Each structure stands twice: as structure tokens, then as C-alpha cells.
Amino acid sequence: MVFFKWVLSFQGALAGNRKRSGSERCNPHFNHKNKTPHSNPLVFQRSKKLRFSSMDQSPEKASSSLNDTVSRLSRYPDSRLHVPKEVQAPVKHLKFGLSIPNPNHDFLSKKLSDAKKKAFGSFKYINKDKEVVTVEKDDEDSGSWLMADAFDKLSLNHSDNDSKAYNKLLKSAERRTNKLKDSGPQVKVNEKLKKPEVVTHELFVPLTKDELAEVSYAFSAENKKKILVSHENSSIDIRGEVLQCLKPGSWLSDEVINLYLELLKERENREPKKFLKCHFFNTFFYKKLVSSEGGCNYKAVKRWTSQRKLGYCLFDCDKIFVPIHKDIHWCLAVINKKDRKFQYLDSLRGRDGKVLNALANYFVEEVRDKSGQDIDISSWEQEHVEDLPAQKNGFDCGMFMLKYIDFYSRGLSLSFGQEHMRYFRSRTAKEILRLRAD
Numbered sequence: 001m002v003f004f005k006w007v008l009s010f011q012g013a014l015a016g017n018r019k020r021s022g023s024e025r026c027n028p029h030f031n032h033k034n035k036t037p038h039s040n041p042l043v044f045q046r047s048k049k050l051r052f053s054s055m056d057q058s059p060e061k062a063s064s065s066l067n068d069t070v071s072r073l074s075r076y077p078d079s080r081l082h083v084p085k086e087v088q089a090p091v092k093h094l095k096f097g098l099s100i101p102n103p104n105h106d107f108l109s110k111k112l113s114d115a116k117k118k119a120f121g122s123f124k125y126i127n128k129d130k131e132v133v134t135v136e137k138d139d140e141d142s143g144s145w146l147m148a149d150a151f152d153k154l155s156l157n158h159s160d161n162d163s164k165a166y167n168k169l170l171k172s173a174e175r176r177t178n179k180l181k182d183s184g185p186q187v188k189v190n191e192k193l194k195k196p197e198v199v200t201h202e203l204f205v206p207l208t209k210d211e212l213a214e215v216s217y218a219f220s221a222e223n224k225k226k227i228l229v230s231h232e233n234s235s236i237d238i239r240g241e242v243l244q245c246l247k248p249g250s251w252l253s254d255e256v257i258n259l260y261l262e263l264l265k266e267r268e269n270r271e272p273k274k275f276l277k278c279h280f281f282n283t284f285f286y287k288k289l290v291s292s293e294g295g296c297n298y299k300a301v302k303r304w305t306s307q308r309k310l311g312y313c314l315f316d317c318d319k320i321f322v323p324i325h326k327d328i329h330w331c332l333a334v335i336n337k338k339d340r341k342f343q344y345l346d347s348l349r350g351r352d353g354k355v356l357n358a359l360a361n362y363f364v365e366e367v368r369d370k371s372g373q374d375i376d377i378s379s380w381e382q383e384h385v386e387d388l389p390a391q392k393n394g395f396d397c398g399m400f401m402l403k404y405i406d407f408y409s410r411g412l413s414l415s416f417g418q419e420h421m422r423y424f425r426s427r428t429a430k431e432i433l434r435l436r437a438d
Helices: 002-026 041-047 059-074 107-125 144-151 160-181 209-218 240-246 254-270 285-289 298-305 353-371 397-409 418-434
Strands: 131-133 187-189 227-231 236-239 278-280 319-326 329-336 341-345 381-384
Touching (some): 209 418, 227 254, 227 418, 240 254, 254 278, 254 319, 254 418, 285 353, 298 353, 319 353, 319 397, 341 353, 353 381, 397 418
Parallel strands (some): 131 187, 278 319, 341 381
Antiparallel strands (some): 319 329
């Protein structure tokens, strides 16, 4: 009984301590400097004396003492741990739902190490004896595929260390790419894929103010009767009134077309590696070749293509261009030895099988006469090119024909349109005035 009373008294002392400690903890204005001597629970427990009832205490007193203790304990609620209020603030969410890792944790270093192993491990699958590189269009950065595959698989914190690691891996990939490029004959290019075609800006470079002024002056009325240029090799003279056919709305003349074709051949001779090996017949060739009945009169043009006159063998050329004039309309025919085709191009989308048949017969006769051999053209295609820029007026056919020749002689597709015709007219006039095709 005495022991039971002692336990109850001790619980009352603890409840008093909780009251004071809770008030200190929950009261934001509590001054710790002015604590009472019993504010320290340890000191208080040592200083306060426990009251022990004697064995001879009466039952009434013992019962009242117990009731007082219970009522005193009920006045104090149970102490609760203080939970700090959650602060609502912007939180950085990383890619793929990853949260910001603990700086002391090695999560990033482990992920980065795994990425490096996967990236550099891929090199062991490359055959060192004979490496294969696939050339694809618009592949400006050959090392980017490695970085994309490695770093798309993890999300990194944008810290300085991560940036350094990324740059280090990127440089390593670029060094590997350069080794592949410099490996020379050990690298085999996939021949099934066409070489990426790049239409350089030089085909559409705007004329400068001085060039525009030069062309404008050549078109002026005061130069109408003057000889503006003379081409010695072809003996072609261009007067101002002839050059005016390059003004918008005019039909191109034979002199301008033939001189421009001479300039294209000279351009090829200057830079043979940049352009295909071509031959450019003038506007009078087809008229001589075709008789009034529509047949092929090879004897009329037999001497046009002697090797002594040309300086090369005609059937060694990749492409042979033949301008076709039909009363008031210009077209183009091509003997395309490179692709084994006879092609017909008309900016009005016309078709003429007689032209292709005449050129096929001419080419067989030419090879037989110059080499003594018979060439089999039964497998050659006769093509009326349909995927080509078309004119939308009644006077730009000659300009379209010249640009067909210009682009094909570069080995390019016909990537221009009606909207470029005014520019091409000014550019052609400038090139003729300077006797140099760009």
C-alpha cells in the first residue's frame, strides 16, 4: 500500500514537469533567462521531496489523497511531440520523375559511372579491321548519337561536376569519330545510300549593288548598238540589244544561250572535280541533225565532235546537253551516259518521243564512227522528266532550260522555281558581261 502511494506521488511530479516543459516549448515569447529555479526537470526532481504516507494512515485520508492525485493528473493533457509545419516552396523536379537526391548520397556518381561504361563499352563492337560508316543526310554531328543514347537514360543535376563529366564524355566521343574519319581506306561507305545533296548558297547569292548597277547600265538604251562583250573561242559578240533578251518578259536569243553554254564548259575546265564531265551542243546542232522528215542525218553533224576539235572524246562525257528550239519554245534533251538514259525536259511538261529516238540513233552512230564499236542501248531508258520546275508564263522557257543544264552539270536535282527566274536573268547577264560563269 505504501508502495502504491509512492508511485502515484511520483507520477504527479512528472505531470508538473510536463506542464512546465510544454509551456516553454509552445510559448514563442517565453524568456529562458527568467526561468524559475524549477524550470529544469532534473533539478526539480532532485530538489522536490516525495511525500510518503505512514503505514498507520487512515483509509479515509488515503482515499482522499488518491482522488486528489487523479484529479490533478486529469487537468493536464498528454504531451505531444512538436511537428514542424510543412513549408510550401518551389521544388525542383527532375526528368523522369526523379527528385533531387541527397548531396551526400552517391546516386549521381553511380548513374554517371554506369553511363560511361555503356557508352565506352559500345566501342568494343566495332570491327577494327574493316569499319563501316553510314553516311546519312543532315548528320552534322557524328558523335551526337553516342551522347544522346547515353544521357537520355538518366537525369542529372545541373551542377558544375555534372557539366564537366558531360563535356568529358562528349570530347571522348568526338575523338573517336575523328579517328573513324581519318582511317582512310579502312572505312567503307555504304554505297546503297546516296551521297547527301547540298545545294550551296552560291547558286542563289544575291547580286551586290555594283553588280546590279553594271547589269542595269548594260540594259540601258545608250548601249543598245554597242558590243558589250566578245568571246574569242566561240567568236560570239554580244551587243546591248541582244543582251536585253535577259530582261524580264523577253525570250532568250540563240547568241545569249550559246555564249552561256560556252561559259559553262570553261567553268568545268577550271574546276573539273566540282562539276560533271559534260558536253554542251549549241542551239544549231539539233536543227542540223534532224531532217525535214524527222529522221537522223548523222552526216550533217559528223565533223562537229572530232577529238581534235573538242579536245576530248564525246562518249567519255557523263552528260551531253542538246538545246531544242520548237518555233517559239525552248526544251532540253540529255544523253545521260552516267545513268544510261535519254532524257527530255520541257518546262511546259510536254513530251516528244521523236527527239529521244533521234538522239539514241545519233549516239549509236557517233560511237561507231569514232571508236569502231557498236554500243548496245537497248537497256537504256527513254525518260520524259516530270518532276521538274515548270514555268508559269509564256516567256521564261529559255531561262528554265539554261538552269536545267546548270543544275544537272553540277550533279544536283532541280531545286528552283518560277520565283527565281528574275534573279537568274540578272545573274546570267552579270556572268555574260564578265565572261565567267559562277
